Amino acid sequence: MRRIFLAAVVIVFALFVPARPASALPILDPGDAVELANTLADATEEQDVCYGWVVKVDDQNGFSGTSVDRGSSLGPDTDPFAPACTPSVVFVADIIYTSELSEAVDTATIRVLSTLAVDFDANDLKKFGVSESALLGDNDDRALMAAVSALPALVAEAGLAPPVPVEETTGTIPAADRPTGAGGSDRLRNYGALYFLAGLVLASGAGWLIYSLVIASSARSRPVRAVRFTDLPHHDDP
Amino acid sequence: MTPRNHRIGAIALILVGILAVGAVTLGTRGSVREHVGDTYTLVSSDNRTRTAEYSAKGKPSAVAASIASKWKPSERLTDPSGFFLRYRNDIVVVTAGPEGQGSRIHVDDERRGYTRWYPYIGGYWGTFSGPGEGFRGGGPGAGK
16 A cells, blocks of 8 residues: 555655746847847947846746846846836847647847937847747757847947947957857858759650660560460460 | 660669759859849959958848848857858858948958957857957956
């Protein structure tokens, strides 16, 4: 009886205690959050506008729960809506990862909240390559960093602040450092579908030619078989 | 259909395929560098370093989007200072123009571009072994 009770406890524990942490994981790892906050701080120095991000992730798989990813020009994990962060432009996203058992699809909604004279909306970010679907992809951290990094450019292009000047390398970089993994041919990346179609036509023609040679070969061999002596009907002499 | 007709049809299809490959190859010649050179106004260039700078009237985001739609980059990076587009042999950077008017387009070959824009793309598009002079970036997870 005691064994049955223990087994039941183990089963209940396995069923109800989550394998993953009790809250959804943040999108940005701590290093990226620091990097992003520093980038925004540099922009704030130039533009006198505080930037930030708030991303709520509702992971409905198992017991992952909800997490809030946030930060601002004042640092990672700081409240971008705090009075110290004004005037402000903040990227806000709500991401819902639905249960694997659910038929509903994952969703992401994005918006830009601003205390400046001009209102921005999600469409303003689209021209920067920011999209809801990118936040649901495997590179959601890169998408979030791109979206938040675009805010100072968005403000500058609206004429609300000067653009953040670009800084070139002033000296040398470590000798061992070099670009890696360029990502293949530009032409194939852009026109791969056309090359594929043309190749498909070519391959189809080659396949058809082989087929025609095979049926021609079999057609040639058929008459020879028809006159073989052994194939002729045998009749006994009357 | 007789075997002979099959053969004629197949050879015709192969010829169409060869023509299609040729047409695609000829029709898609060029590069992002040529596209930028043909589309925007040259400000300065250096043949020795294969560096060129162009100006455009549009906003940086629109110019970057236009270039990226014509020649899709293998990677892109957005920074408050500009838009970084990576191609096999070139790096294209679109920034705000002087006095915030229009845009500037910087085209470098890959190696020189990586060095020039290392404060932004170092660690993202190549190896990163530590801050160089004028360091600002650091790549994913590098922090500061």
